[in-house]
Amino acid sequence: MARADRPAVTAGATDGPPVAESARRAVEAVWRIESARIVGALARYTGDFALAEDVAQEALAEALVTWTRDGAPANPVGWLLATARRRAIDAFRRGSALDERYAVLAGRLADGQSSSGADGPPGPPDDLPWDPDRVDDDVLSLMFVACHPVLSPEAKVALTLRVVGGLSSEEIARAFLVPVPTVQARITRAKKTIAAARVPFELPPPEERPGR
Template sequence: MARADRPALTHKAEDGPPSTEPARRAVEAVWRIESARIIGALARYTGDFALAEDVAQEAVAEALVAWSRDGAPTNPVGWLLTSARRRAIDSFRRRSALNERYSMLAGQLAEGEASSGAAAPPDRTDDPPWDPDRVDDDIVALMFVACHPVLSPEARVALTLRVVGGLSSEEIARAFLVPVPTVQARISRAKKTIAAAGVPFELPPIERRRERLGGVCSALYVIFTEGSTATTGDLLLRPDLAYEAIRLARMLAALLPEEPEVHGLLALFELTAARFPARTGPDGEPVLLEDQDRRLWDRSAIRRGLGALGRATTVGHGLGPYGLQAAIAACHATASSVPETDWERVVILYEALGRVAPSPVVELNRAVAVAMANGPDKALAIVDELVASDRLSGSHLLPTVRGELLSRLGRTAEARGELELAARLCRNARERSVLLRKAAALV
């Protein structure tokens, strides 16, 4: 379960203080569902993104103690907001007092007057801490701040998972197989960068929103992609990470219903995740598409994905990159088998995707579709052009596809060499084992 960073809690001893477990579960449940809304409301109230996240974490730590002692309140979200807001006010007062001392030492202002621009805001204790009419805008603004262009792609992903998804640093580090201090440093630098750049907590102007929305969608895409096919480690899938990206994409689609690419992104996630139950065997080994038991595919996810793809088509003027990828996924999701897949349509969609968002990976995937529709010889010509261009050097994907095509053409020795090369380049242990088995089977 996603949760905020917090101090470790212990179980009660016999005849000791009340157990902390009910409080822990209550806090985790509230934070899992409402963390984005809580931080968004606090960021709007304080005007300080980093402070909002800090005081929210402090309120969580306070809740673990208070709720263990007194039980969970009837309005847990309001309790957390009130506690965090109180801490924010204290922070403003401390800043104001410090600035007053600096002012007096410098002799620039009269005694007791705060330095200009740094005085504490009024203690608006009569203000409601929760404005339901602003909740949706708060969450969207939070996503745009976490994915601001001043941040690196890695920082956007870490900050999005932390402040919008509610994951702890430990959970983010475990998902991406990086050290916890690395994640903590990325988040800390990201918050400092946002503060230094003076990024306001607000929705971007309409004319810039679509441009900035690309960064938000890109961060969610990276999160989902890592969950659907892990780049490193011993697991092919990291479902928790993929499903978190789906949850955030659903939230974004609900808050921005007129943005076609958001619906296209959600459709892509749903249709891809629908195949998760059949993508690995009992031992965790990958199961190739042609060998998957399609009865295991999640039909509800397929229906949701097709519905989102339909909305992307309805509200837009032609599908964008995510929508086109979703349309390709829909071809697989609605086919009864690999031979029954409409490969001609898949080729056309990849050609369109190559024009809208050209990349060597798109071209490689087009080659796979061409092989299924028109034969491996034509596909190999596309792959050899990629080899000549040296645009995918270092990736295991290119020798993997080339090895498969050479095998279908009967060029066994060359195919084996390509698959062995792919295995050496592959960083995921599960994928590597499949590649080595394929190479060994080529006699």
């Protein structure tokens, strides 16, 4: 899924322009202030940095529609987290079901075997709550992930400003006097590198912290 720097639903998509514009401003304000907290909490919940960003963006898109219709909730961060959590559970379930289908197909191709022996990853328990009181730890963990030594210095800076600082690609590009596509490419490569290296979402051991 392509991730945007700003929620992609246009104003007026579901209601009159004033209401839709108010919802859009509310969503953008919450994301600007709380994006690191939201992504950090979701990364801890899912154990998957890329998935955390995906479901956060899906929750933002849903908020633009729902908040236009019903008004912004009393606890917008909680609403976004709950919505993103449901999307993450759906993604886990889809992945588990897909792995099971692959295993069945592989088993059919193996002579004399009814199963390939491949086990899909276990699905998440029905309830894996995060602790909002640990937001500081989550944001710190997010920063340590963004500053992992598998990344180049330029990638570390761009990714940290994006996911921890909440800046858009355009804002980062202006700060470093480089084209926007250059920043976007750095961020994309950094995320792929982190995923390929299976960097865990956790605070590194004390001896590794000074280097980051």
